[in-house]
Amino acid sequence: MQVTPPAILAALYAVLILTGAALLKLPVAAPVPISWSDAIFTAASAVTVTGLVVIETGSDLTMFGQGVVMVLIQLGGLGLMTFAVLVLSMLGLPVSMSQRIFLREDLNQTSISDLLVLVRGILKVVLACEAVGVALLAIVFVPEFGWGMGLWQALFHTISAFNNAGFALFPDSLSGWVGNPIINLTVPALFIFGGLGFIVVTELYAKRTWHGFSLHTKLMVVGTLALIVWSVLAFAVLEWTNPRTLGALDWGDRLWASWFQGVTTRTAGFNTVDIGGLHDSTSMMFMSLMVIGGGSTSTAGGIKVTTFIVLLLATLAFFKRRQQLHVFGRSLGPDEVMKVLALTMVSILTVFVAIFLITISHDGDFLDLAFEVASAFGTVGLSRGATGDLDGFGRAVIIAVMFIGRVGPLTLGFFLATRSKPRVGYPSSKVYLG
Amino acid sequence: MQVTPPAILAALYAVLILTGAALLKLPVAAPVPISWSDAIFTAASAVTVTGLVVIETGSDLTMFGQGVVMVLIQLGGLGLMTFAVLVLSMLGLPVSMSQRIFLREDLNQTSISDLLVLVRGILKVVLACEAVGVALLAIVFVPEFGWGMGLWQALFHTISAFNNAGFALFPDSLSGWVGNPIINLTVPALFIFGGLGFIVVTELYAKRTWHGFSLHTKLMVVGTLALIVWSVLAFAVLEWTNPRTLGALDWGDRLWASWFQGVTTRTAGFNTVDIGGLHDSTSMMFMSLMVIGGGSTSTAGGIKVTTFIVLLLATLAFFKRRQQLHVFGRSLGPDEVMKVLALTMVSILTVFVAIFLITISHDGDFLDLAFEVASAFGTVGLSRGATGDLDGFGRAVIIAVMFIGRVGPLTLGFFLATRSKPRVGYPSSKVYLG
Numbered sequence: 001m002q003v004t005p006p007a008i009l010a011a012l013y014a015v016l017i018l019t020g021a022a023l024l025k026l027p028v029a030a031p032v033p034i035s036w037s038d039a040i041f042t043a044a045s046a047v048t049v050t051g052l053v054v055i056e057t058g059s060d061l062t063m064f065g066q067g068v069v070m071v072l073i074q075l076g077g078l079g080l081m082t083f084a085v086l087v088l089s090m091l092g093l094p095v096s097m098s099q100r101i102f103l104r105e106d107l108n109q110t111s112i113s114d115l116l117v118l119v120r121g122i123l124k125v126v127l128a129c130e131a132v133g134v135a136l137l138a139i140v141f142v143p144e145f146g147w148g149m150g151l152w153q154a155l156f157h158t159i160s161a162f163n164n165a166g167f168a169l170f171p172d173s174l175s176g177w178v179g180n181p182i183i184n185l186t187v188p189a190l191f192i193f194g195g196l197g198f199i200v201v202t203e204l205y206a207k208r209t210w211h212g213f214s215l216h217t218k219l220m221v222v223g224t225l226a227l228i229v230w231s232v233l234a235f236a237v238l239e240w241t242n243p244r245t246l247g248a249l250d251w252g253d254r255l256w257a258s259w260f261q262g263v264t265t266r267t268a269g270f271n272t273v274d275i276g277g278l279h280d281s282t283s284m285m286f287m288s289l290m291v292i293g294g295g296s297t298s299t300a301g302g303i304k305v306t307t308f309i310v311l312l313l314a315t316l317a318f319f320k321r322r323q324q325l326h327v328f329g330r331s332l333g334p335d336e337v338m339k340v341l342a343l344t345m346v347s348i349l350t351v352f353v354a355i356f357l358i359t360i361s362h363d364g365d366f367l368d369l370a371f372e373v374a375s376a377f378g379t380v381g382l383s384r385g386a387t388g389d390l391d392g393f394g395r396a397v398i399i400a401v402m403f404i405g406r407v408g409p410l411t412l413g414f415f416l417a418t419r420s421k422p423r424v425g426y427p428s429s430k431v432y433l434g
Numbered sequence: 435m436q437v438t439p440p441a442i443l444a445a446l447y448a449v450l451i452l453t454g455a456a457l458l459k460l461p462v463a464a465p466v467p468i469s470w471s472d473a474i475f476t477a478a479s480a481v482t483v484t485g486l487v488v489i490e491t492g493s494d495l496t497m498f499g500q501g502v503v504m505v506l507i508q509l510g511g512l513g514l515m516t517f518a519v520l521v522l523s524m525l526g527l528p529v530s531m532s533q534r535i536f537l538r539e540d541l542n543q544t545s546i547s548d549l550l551v552l553v554r555g556i557l558k559v560v561l562a563c564e565a566v567g568v569a570l571l572a573i574v575f576v577p578e579f580g581w582g583m584g585l586w587q588a589l590f591h592t593i594s595a596f597n598n599a600g601f602a603l604f605p606d607s608l609s610g611w612v613g614n615p616i617i618n619l620t621v622p623a624l625f626i627f628g629g630l631g632f633i634v635v636t637e638l639y640a641k642r643t644w645h646g647f648s649l650h651t652k653l654m655v656v657g658t659l660a661l662i663v664w665s666v667l668a669f670a671v672l673e674w675t676n677p678r679t680l681g682a683l684d685w686g687d688r689l690w691a692s693w694f695q696g697v698t699t700r701t702a703g704f705n706t707v708d709i710g711g712l713h714d715s716t717s718m719m720f721m722s723l724m725v726i727g728g729g730s731t732s733t734a735g736g737i738k739v740t741t742f743i744v745l746l747l748a749t750l751a752f753f754k755r756r757q758q759l760h761v762f763g764r765s766l767g768p769d770e771v772m773k774v775l776a777l778t779m780v781s782i783l784t785v786f787v788a789i790f791l792i793t794i795s796h797d798g799d800f801l802d803l804a805f806e807v808a809s810a811f812g813t814v815g816l817s818r819g820a821t822g823d824l825d826g827f828g829r830a831v832i833i834a835v836m837f838i839g840r841v842g843p844l845t846l847g848f849f850l851a852t853r854s855k856p857r858v859g860y861p862s863s864k865v866y867l868g
């Protein structure tokens with residue numbers, strides 16, 4: 001059979017998107033029927049856990065429709081293949097090697113033998129986190145909306161947050177709870193945990209000491225912390241007196257909003273301030289964070305945090321005239337540099353071509369359009385409002401970018417994971433790049 | 435002595451800029467005295483052969499002031515160090531090794547021994563080209579402005595074109611001659627020749643057969659042709675019916691303007707249509723061309739054509755799972771990939787930080803501001819009009835970017851030129867990267 005695993009995986013994602021769109025077209029899914037264009041865009045945004053919207057999830061869809069979106073998010077977030085293998089192994093059926101290879105593809109793993117253990121670990125972690133998330137969010141939503149609706153809100157937003165989907169049932173995302181401590185702590189805890197990647201989470205759980213962590217986990221922890229500190233501080237400084245965002249809030253809420261918006265931007269995509277009201281400088285900073293994205297083997301998009309770190313390390317190493325990159329007592333060889341360069345080039349080209357195509361076909365504000373494309377590539381979902389204005393062609397471009405942002409790095413990851421060579425000097429190590 | 439050649443070179447450029455600014459402040463240089471800010475910006479733009487302006491060169495400066503700009507362009511374009519060595523050797527003084535190292539730095543050369551030969555070759559080529567250019571442009575300008583003024587116009591625009599400076603004595607650049615065949619052929623011939631780089635030009639002159647060319651020259655010729663074809667065609671298609679640019683012209687002039695704007699954008703910076711009237715898509719394409727720039731060892735800025743080609747080749751090689759890049763029967767090793775990656779990262783960071791700083795301090799249209807920064811980094815000089823509106827801080831940022839665009843790649847080139855290793859397999863080769 002000549003079809004490659006990446007092609008099959010992409011095809012399966014496409015089938016899931018079309019199935020989801022068909023379900024959203026059912027009369028029971030929306031009070032007023034939505035168009036095929038709306039349905040396909042919404043399904044694609046959910047499966048790729050992006051969160052860009054062309055309809056209001058909370059009002060233009062029924063609870064059934066919202067349920068469809070929620071299931072698509074969970075399936076897309078955890079990965080189709082994980083689910084397929086899980087179902088098979090729960091049914092007691094043998095998991096064939098070819099299916100294991102699909103799973104490897106989906107989770108960007110090199111070693112096949114540990115996969116089933118990994119998958120069971122994933123499921124435990126996901127269920128535990130989501131149970132805790134629902135319980136905590138219910139404290140906020142149940143008093144406000146009653147038991148039935150409150151629990152539904154808690155479940156929907158927990159799944160959306162843990163999978164970094166950024167879908168919310170309110171037109172202004174979570175702006176209504178800009179100063180609520182439970183929302184401001186639970187939602188970020190869910191998406192940071194989800195955005196670190198399963199490898200990192202299970203390793204944090206199993207090893208618990210810095211010395212025992214793999215290079216990948218060390219880089220992810222340090223890189224994520226540094227990016228969070230930078231984005232929270234820069235957002236607060238840039239927007240503190242902007243009357244359309246932080247300037248309208250009291251001091252306590254400004255701090256909460258800075259924290260929330262600083263952590264949510266790289267991939268989660270919730271917002272508690274009006275993204276369309278941001279300064280151009282803040283919008284630009286957000287675009288860079290969205291393109292960097294989250295961790296490999298996570299629900300995040302973008303070029304990934306480790307790729308960004310290796311880019312910086314390679315640049316530094318070059319100026320120090322070193323042949324190899326050294327970090328935490330490990331070396332990264334020329335192969336890794338090639339991978340990073342290729343991934344970065346493909347990412348830049350994708351984002352550039354997408355903005356170019358949309359500006360040819362659509363006459364909107366340049367920054368707003370560029371922002372939506374960066375948001376789609378990072379599968380973030382923050383929006384300055386341009387996505388709703390796009391015509392069919394523009395929507396198709398955004399769908400393609402969301403698809404590449406979600407599937408592309410994984411597909412590239414397939415190439416990344418298949419070649420390894422022994423190194424001399426420092427012991428060699430591997431970093432997940434895409 | 436602890437001061438490095440790159441630092442001295444940068445200091446010399448700075449001294450030249452300040453001297454030029456002081457001359458432009460003289461009462462004889464301007465009918466109405468210009469501010470220090472205007473004078474420093476103009477001198478920096480001239481020395482870095484960029485061509486961004488905050489005053490009208492043709493009307494806000496006297497002929498003396500225009501002469502200062504012209505000399506600054508020629509000094510900046512040919513390189514200070516070339517001139518210093520030339521003067522010394524013409525005076526019969528021995529050229530010391532340390533001065534030769536400066537020259538190497540300035541021309542991005544590895545071999546010191548051939549430098550004096552190279553410098554004499556450069557001077558011959560420059561004088562020959564500029565003499566032909568003045569004669570041809572005089573055919574246009576003398577009938578229109580009389581002998582004195584016509585020859586002055588011909589001289590100024592020849593020097594500006596050959597050095598890729600983009601300064602013109604008319605407020606709308608060369609728009610008045612949008613359909614003039616002599617202008618449309620002479621000016622591009624001058625700046626394409628100047629933009630290929632001295633190495634390429636002397637090799638084309640000396641070898642004359644494809645087989646005899648170095649890898650660098652082959653890449654430059656193929657890359658330059660491909661970029662010219664792409665930019666001419668894309669510009670024509672995107673702007674054909676835009677009433678603010680090509681749409682206002684007849685068919686013949688549209689073709690001339692497409693040719694001229696397609697070739698001028700990567701580094702020369704002249705224009706025959708209104709850049710502020712371009713579509714957003716065309717502006718974005720222009721920004722990418724400006725960041726790519728021209729050839730190494732030329733008067734061009736940007737990351738350079740060869741760097742761009744190696745970026746593409748490395749990406750392709752990665753997807754073909756090759757360890758080395760092969761092109762024209764030569765290989766490029768991991769060192770080259772590291773260089774390209776470092777140069778690209780530094781360039782992206784420079785452009786990004788500059789746009790970020792300007793958007794923080796200035797409330798203009800985002801695309802216009804980003805366009806000016808890309809123009810400054812590529813030392814191009816095309817403008818959508820935002821540079822004139824910038825405050826002192828914004829001007830300082832643009833000056834810094836022009837300075838980095840001109841000196842930075844050379845300085846980086848110093849690092850690039852000092853490490854080389856033998857290769858196995860394909861014979862190894864060297865490409866000028868910055």
Ligand SMILES: [K+]
Pocket residue numbers: 049050051164165166267268269379380381
């Ligand atoms: K998201």
Ligand SMILES: [K+]
Pocket residue numbers: 483484485598599600701702703813814815
């Ligand atoms: K120029």
